[in-house]
Amino acid sequence: MSLTADDIAKRLASVEADIARCSERSGRESASVNLLCVSKTQPAELIEVALQYGQRLFGENRVQEAERKWPALRQKFPGVELHLIGPLQSNKAREAVALFDVIETVDRPRIAEALAQEIQRAGKHPRLFVEVNTGKEPQKAGILPEDADAFIARCRSEFGLTIDGLMCIPPHEGQASPHFALLASIAKRNGVAHLSMGMTADYPLAIQLGATYVRLGTAIFGDRLT
Ligand SMILES: *Cc1c(COP(=O)(O)O)cnc(C)c1O
Numbered sequence: 001m002s003l004t005a006d007d008i009a010k011r012l013a014s015v016e017a018d019i020a021r022c023s024e025r026s027g028r029e030s031a032s033v034n035l036l037c038v039s040k041t042q043p044a045e046l047i048e049v050a051l052q053y054g055q056r057l058f059g060e061n062r063v064q065e066a067e068r069k070w071p072a073l074r075q076k077f078p079g080v081e082l083h084l085i086g087p088l089q090s091n092k093a094r095e096a097v098a099l100f101d102v103i104e105t106v107d108r109p110r111i112a113e114a115l116a117q118e119i120q121r122a123g124k125h126p127r128l129f130v131e132v133n134t135g136k137e138p139q140k141a142g143i144l145p146e147d148a149d150a151f152i153a154r155c156r157s158e159f160g161l162t163i164d165g166l167m168c169i170p171p172h173e174g175q176a177s178p179h180f181a182l183l184a185s186i187a188k189r190n191g192v193a194h195l196s197m198g199m200t201a202d203y204p205l206a207i208q209l210g211a212t213y214v215r216l217g218t219a220i221f222g223d224r225l226t
Helices: 005-025 044-053 063-076 090-099 109-122 145-157 177-189 203-208
Strands: 034-038 057-060 081-084 102-106 127-131 163-167 194-196 213-216
Touching: 005 034, 005 044, 005 203, 044 063, 057 063, 063 081, 063 090, 081 090, 090 109, 102 109, 102 163, 109 145, 127 145, 145 163, 145 177, 163 177, 177 194, 177 203, 194 213, 203 213
Parallel strands: 034 057, 034 213, 057 081, 081 102, 102 127, 127 163, 163 194
Antiparallel strands: none
16 A cells, blocks of 8 residues: 555654654764665655655666656756665666766676776766675675775776765674674775665664665655565
């Protein structure tokens, strides 16, 4: 059952208040924690409700779905910042650079190289985050934690990319905190400023451990139908 416009506005207000509370409790400025509203699978009508409310940061996990929904929404609502949070194929680098303001899922040399070429060609510079597979799950995207330092260095030196964030999706089972702490430590030793971590189930913990972007879908739009 999908939520009404009123429900979504209330949920956004309540999530914002909760993020502010969690930040203060952790001794952090609430402005240092950004709410990324995950709009994957949601129809444009519901996304418009969030945009009307004033929300401007959104995450999508598929390039093609985002291409269908966002050009029209951007025209209507200036100031949108769109993040790619799903896996990227190197043959989609052109579309991704054209469409997204932040690509959070840089996770292998082939993608880094394709992005570097496209950034050069198009003269458009989306911000780039490296995704780390903190749980070393075989089915999951992301560079392995032990390879992260070398990969970040290579993105910077060989491909000339600016990496200013790390992203992780901890395993479904078990505690998320060791994964958040691991991501924070990799960021710290590599001079990376932003941490995209924490979803509906665990964002308070992620804020405590340094998240600067929390990615929330269910908390805002309710259960996804697909
Ligand atoms: C779907 C998704 C989210 C949002 O998850 P919720 O549990 O609905 O908040 C966050 N990050 C990524 C990468 C996702 O694919």
